[in-house]
Amino acid sequence: MMKWIPVALALMLSACSSTPETTYYQLPAGGKATSTTRPADATRPAVFVQHVSVPDYLAGNGLVYQSSDVKYVIAANNLWASPLDQQLQQTLVVNLGEALPGWLVSSSQLGQQQDTLNVNVTGFQGRYDGHAVISGDWVLEHQGQIIKRSFALTLPQTEDGYDALVRTLAKGWQQEAGEIANAIRGIN
Numbered sequence: 001m002m003k004w005i006p007v008a009l010a011l012m013l014s015a016c017s018s019t020p021e022t023t024y025y026q027l028p029a030g031g032k033a034t035s036t037t038r039p040a041d042a043t044r045p046a047v048f049v050q051h052v053s054v055p056d057y058l059a060g061n062g063l064v065y066q067s068s069d070v071k072y073v074i075a076a077n078n079l080w081a082s083p084l085d086q087q088l089q090q091t092l093v094v095n096l097g098e099a100l101p102g103w104l105v106s107s108s109q110l111g112q113q114q115d116t117l118n119v120n121v122t123g124f125q126g127r128y129d130g131h132a133v134i135s136g137d138w139v140l141e142h143q144g145q146i147i148k149r150s151f152a153l154t155l156p157q158t159e160d161g162y163d164a165l166v167r168t169l170a171k172g173w174q175q176e177a178g179e180i181a182n183a184i185r186g187i188n
Contacts, residue, residue: 024081027170029094046104046114052089054121064125078162095177116141130157132168142187151176
């Protein structure tokens with residue numbers, strides 16, 4: 001009987017030391033896929049999404065979870081499929097394009113008179129109370145006029161887990177794109 005104890009312990013230790021599976025996440029963009037092949041023209045309003053920046057703690061590969069009011073955990077096995085700042089810029093372009101029909105929205109210089117948008121994201125994480133947090137500010141330049149607005153969204157997660165967190169963050173980012181689109185329409 002005693003000779004089975006080391007075997008049982010070895011099996012338990014090997015089960016505990018197995019490598020967790022790495023999962024990659026991509027932000028879904030918008031609710032509908034749109035494709036426009038219309039040529040750019042001078043009469044069509046345009047927005048150049050020049051840059052979306054994130055702080056160092058969000059710039060790594062791991063999704064971020066705020067585990068207390070002062071503690072943040074960066075996931076080791078739940079990773080962004082591509083850099084978060086790139087995903088935020090790409091989804092912002094898509095979401096603004098959907099919210100501004102008839103406009104040309106691009107992450108490339110458009111070579112015409114355009115509004116220029118820069119976004120600084122300071123928070124984009126899950127939180128210990130079951131909410132997703134998105135915060136930051138954006139600056140829009142329109143014909144020499146500068147408009148700056150801050151944003152702070154706290155959205156409840158409807159389910160547990162990283163899948164639900166990413167969906168909630170994407171929903172909040174889309175909501176903020178709608179607010180930016182409203183401001184753009186308001187000045188044009």
